[in-house]
Amino acid sequence: MAILAGLLALLAAALRRLLRCPAPVPAVGFFHPYTNDGGGGERVLWCAVRAVQELRPGLPCAVFTGDADASPDGLAARALDRFGVRLLRPPQVFHLNKRKWIEASTYPHFTMIGQSFGSVYLAWEALTNFTPQFYFDTSGYAFTYPLARLFGCRVICYTHYPTISSDMVGRVKQRSFMYNNNSRITGSIWMSRCKILYYTVFSWLYGLVGSCAHLVMVNSSWTRSHIVNIWKIPERTRRVYPPCDTSALQMLPLERPTTPPILISVAQFRPEKAHGLQLEAFALALQRLDPDFPKPKLQFVGSCRNKEDLERLQKLKDRSTELHIDELVEFHKDISYRDLVQLLGGAIVGLHSMTDEHFGISVVEYMAAGAIPIAHKSAGPMMDIVLDEDRHQTGFLASEKEEYTEAINKVLRMPEPERQEMAAAARKRAQRFSEQRFHEDFTEAICPILLAEA
Template sequence: MASWLLQSISLLAALISVFIIRIVSAVINCRRNRRKAVGIFHPYTNDGGGGERVLWCAVKAIQEESPDLDCVIYTGDHDASPQSLSSRSIDRFGVKLINPPKVVHLYKRKWVEETMYPRFTMIGQSIGSVYLSWEALCKFTPLYYFDTSGYAFTYPVARMFGCKVICYTHYPTISLDMLSRVHTRKSIYNNDDIIAKSWIYGIVGSCTHLAMVNSSWTGSHIQKIWGISDRVKRVYPPCDTSGLQVLPLERSMSPPKIISVSQFRPEKAHPLQLEAFAVVLQNLDVDLPSPKFHFVGSCRNEADERRLQHLKDLARELKVESDVEFHKNVTYSELVQLLGGAFAGIHSMTDEHFGICVVEYMASGAIPIAHNSAGPMMDIVLPEGGKQTGYLAQDVQEYADAILKILRMPESERLEMAAAARKRALRFSEQRFFEDFKDAIRPIFFHSR
């Protein structure tokens, strides 16, 4: 018995040794064959949200700043090609790349899908991202590894492959607000494994050489949790203020149109918007025209499709379906047209890291009504030249009240507020992003080649 046990242990040790040797050998080989390129880890290149806009603007900025570096996109979208991605960046976001990016297809993306982990979702997705990044870096090892999707657990892997690690963090996976809510037993999305992951998140995040953050709120949390204050740079995300600034502030109020632009995800709190709209219709002054509500967003997967259908069902339950329209996966030109016809734009996500859609509302002339937290509160919906630029709200009644205030507002007052909001939106332009982004990456690129 003892002899059998010793033989089994010896065999297991030998297998582990062979496995470790193969891993080390693979890493060494990849490190030796690193390419003169920036590998951009963005598994979902068709999500249609603000994160994808950052991706394409970042690619363009890198191409302008370092034309000798190839831009390679790691994507799990198997139909993606250099030509289709280049066309998509123009059609959906109006961003014209200098050259089509190269593409590395990933076939392990299912391991970062939330549906794979009914429990301990965040930990499961984090471990899955390690596996996915291993596939990416074994297929193509660049000089610079750039994560634009928030997969911090991939950073130690990229360091192991000898890459300089850069990230653009839209939203800290673990925030101080989350930890506070867990301690006070308040419920939030996927909070059952928050505590277990928080300290690990700080360790892996500290592996980045440069962390660009999209807002004051995100920057504060990243500095404290990752402990890398000297490597954090705030770079506001690129908002299409140039294309929207030319829209006329005067617009038809027959009927008045409200717009909501965001992906159909649970944290965007679309049901709250519908409920507020129902309250507006119930309390509408008899001399005011009845408004129409336009939901504009993208669906990443079947879960998003189900959420969209739930919203349509909720509109029927609230008896507002005749005044609500849903627009799925619209083109950039269609989005501009819809924004140009809206008198107000609604945003309702709690602790939205930044809020690109809020800036788009302001630039287009739609007065924003945003959630009173994080990015919209700290960076965006602030006075400009001493004049109010929009409204902040937290619950159904506050949103309804804000909508009614704008509906009841004299046209001259509405135009004055819309003009102030448009002026503030210039602080978050694509041009400002390009300038700040290049300033941030320049020391990393030129000191490591």
């Protein structure tokens, strides 16, 4: 293995000379094409930048972004205003003009492979403009890693979820309908077999490029198991839970009004979030409550990225009317964080229904806020988050409508002291996923690479 690694290093050096690749400069370049997504991935970016600045104060940090209006001061201000992350100094900014090549809309078919090779083209643009000593991918573009190594970079990544997993292949083999496996494919043996072949080839390529990383950080046990299975580099793979800013939520009182009882669902209006399942379960739970029981309310809170998300939101509203529960269902779109905290402070239940959510920051937020989580029985929520704390139950897991309905009614009928006891245990567990814990684990992971090159 050492001989092979040496030969590859010599080959990369020869190719760099042949292609006239610029020599890497002492700096950390963060490959993050979308710096305005406002989600957990962007929080990881800014917490990572701050951690690097604190560990190596003299090492410049740069961000590769496709956002045309991004500026050093503007990004530093956004990190502080949106996420409360104060950088030691503004990062350098290198604009990417070819971002369309990683957008899903560019590839109506074979989207995964199209976006993956498109990311290589985008990384080429980035690295020819500025070649850092450390190439840090915080957006999951594994196909860029061989290119970064070709340019002489040390490759570090924080992987939120695998681009492909054995679960995805398994669903195609079982011909299971899902948002990323439509009925046209599940209804055809031939098309299912073709998709299995496509996934198999892609999975092999994904494993090949992923293994080029010098250090891999993953956000959950589920993600780690899949990445290790595909990339085959367990010795270079570390689990580092994402930073969840729950400080404001931890201050909310556990005692709250229960007339009416409030259920909340926080998630973007995307197909994989399965809002319809929550709505159906809530309607069924209402039917099973005693007539004199206070009618609970369900609050959907989320953002819409595009026209399709807006249409999905409208369909949810229409469905609530069809179920005759529209007076008990509220929709809050694109609200401020302050308003979100206020809504979470009034909820006794937090709903989550995405299958194989790699981590589940919203579930952590429910727990920190004092809302008992009812989360999907898979991946991050099942393996890392909704676990007992000091032998006390912290929430419920479900996968089918009937299970969600049963859990909803169980919390609604729970005596107030018992509910507060469970909420307190959940809040204590949420502290395991703080920004401070991320900073400590992240710094420990990158120290051997960043300090060795100092």
